[in-house]
Amino acid sequence: MANNKKNTKENKPKFSPYWIYGILIALFLGFQLFGNSSYQEINQITPSDFFKYLEDGDVSKVDIYTNRRLAKVYLTDDALEKDIHKSSKPTSFIPSATKSPNYTFKYGDLKKLEEDIDAAKEDLTKKPVVKFEEEDNTWSNLLMGILPFILLIAVWVFIMRRMSGGAGGAAGGQIFNIGKSKAKLFDQNTEVKTTFKDVAGLEGAKEEVQEIVDFLKFPEKYTTLGGKIPKGALLVGPPGTGKTLLAKAVAGEAKVPFFSLSGSDFVEMFVGVGASRVRDLFKQAKEKSPSIIFIDEIDAIGRARGKNAMSGSNDERENTLNQLLTEMDGFGTNTNVIVLAATNRADILDKALMRAGRFDRQIYVDLPDIRERKEIFEVHLRPLKKAQDLDLDFLSKQTPGFSGADIANVCNEAALIAARNGKKSVDKQDFLDAVDRIIGGLEKKNKIITPSEKRAVAFHEAGHATVSWMLEHAAPLVKVTIVPRGRSLGAAWYLPEERLIVRPEQMLDEMCAALGGRAAEKVIFNKISTGALSDLEKVTKQARAMVTIYGLSDKVGNLTYYDSSGQNEYGFTKPYSEQTAELIDKEISEIIETQYQRAIKLLEENKDKLTELATVLLEKEVIFKDNLEKIFGERQFVKEEIETKQD
DSSP states (O other), rough: OOOHHHHHHHHHHHOOOHHHHHHHHHHHHHHHIIIIHHHHHHHHHHHHHHHHHHTOOOOEEEEEEETTTEEEEEEEEHHHHHGGOOOOOOOOOSSSSSSSSEEEEEEEEHHHHHHHHHHHHHHSSOOOOEEEEEEOOHHHHHHHHHHHHHHHHHHHHHHHHHHTTTSSSSSSGGGGGGGGGOOOOETTSSSOOOOGGGSSSSSHHEEEHHHHHHHHHHHHHTTTTTOOOOOOEEESSSSSSHHHHHHHHHHHOOOEEEEEEEEGGOOSSSSHHHHHHHHHHHHHHTTSEEEEEEESHHHHHHBBBBSSSOSSSSSSHHHHHHHHHHHHHHSSSSSEEEEEEEEEEEGGBBBHHTTTSSSSSEEEOOOOHHHHHHHHHHHTTTSBBTTTTHHHHHHHHOOOOOHHHHHHHHHHHHHHHHHHTTTBBBBBBHHHHHHHHHHHBBBOTOOOOOOOHHHHHHHHHHHHHHHHHHHHOOOOEEEEEEEEEESSSSSEOOOOOSSSSSSSHHHHHHHHHHHHEEEHHHHSSOOGGGGGHHHHHHHHHHHHHHTSSOOOOOTTTTOOOOOOOTTTTTTOOOOOHHHHHHHHHHHHHHHHHHHHHHHHHHHHHHHHHHHHHHHHHHHHEEEEHHHHHHHHOOOOOOOOOOOEEOO
């Protein structure tokens, strides 16, 4: 009952002073519209009727307004008792102190009216009072003149109060609060359910972030030996690896005020707004210290200064960055305010922002390894109704190179696929289909493809499988399909190693396997097609990386033209001469051509097995590792994990 009473009170409309303004304006307009004109429209008579009533002695007074050509007629008390005049009693909508007329009439010539009234009065015993005057509408005219201005001022005051946050708008959301911070505050009154238990993997990053939380909870533990609390920590890593999730866990664990916003929240069309918002953000954080500020996607305002000369000297983004640098470590010091930031573009951030004293710690959040992927699967499988025999080790091996966000997507897609097929639980096959769906795209079994094209695709994919089976360092095959999927006509899944370093022979074997599809077309049909586009793109990038980045070419030597700092991102000149450019192009071409000829030689030596494999693929459309073992025998080289390649 108490809740119902409370809800009833909350549902009642709140009193506003604008209601009074509205009522007064309505009364004034009603008076103007009805007070003066209502009676004139209802009890208006003709001059002949007036003279008849005058001759009968029914008129006690006549007011003639010369400026309006209007006459107001007032009847005697005896006349009001007559049946003919019973409807003439005035009924005004608005109370008035003055007596209202019984009749009104319009006249033409004032002089003729005056003569006719004088003539009619001569025969009367009790003569009526006749007044000639001009009607004074000074107040009415004045009010009507200033009413539009009153309305404009009222509307202007209303809008200004709304824009200045007077109607309960959030700080930063109104025009007069545009320089206020737009950060969301999470404190003990705000329930944040994410904790470090919800962050799977990322052990190193989690440990460093947990230490930051301990700094704020128990500062004496670290400051008794003379140490200082770090000013900030920068979370760096590829998209989807869990940087923002770590920040959410900090907000749930810290139990101190946590200000969260994006780097783009500082950006505004007005000059100086970004710097003003930075000042207001740190002011709020200092007032609530100890506290944490989290800036997601800080590269929106933290790009290196002076990169774009076309923007002019008064760049708003640079002004915002300058203010951020000053607030983090300037002349004034911040006590117990730690800044967390996240980005996947650390290479473009300003050096002054990255230095010690501002972001003391750079925490790299990398893609999860096989053990971490298993932990991430455990987290995302909690809400799913999974099969009892589901092997998490198998799932983690199926997803090399997947980020945490990718794994979450795999679990969701698997649940949707299982539901689409009417299953009661999500099993192993659903997860395999989900991986295929995410990497390769949706199957297009109804795509129109001619028999000759289908045969070419089958030999192309069989060429990949054959070459990869024969080479030591190439990733062995798991599955091959010629069912169109996404934009590809066929796809092959392989098992690569998760290497930390790559040797030249490993890169060359991978390039040879990638060129196996085009080589098979050449060997079988003595023709080539455009189906090898993705293969050529892959091997060209690998060969260029070998020559220009990793220094794996004997002719070019131990040189690299890769700049990890990103300082030459906008450069217009190459870091090598024209002669070196020709040498690089020639070396890249030779590496690719050598591996292409190597693939052709392998396939010519195993042409019968290639044909047999392509025939099985045409028949079944999908083949697995077992089919290759029946044709080629046991593979001599053993690998462990899965990657996907498309054509």
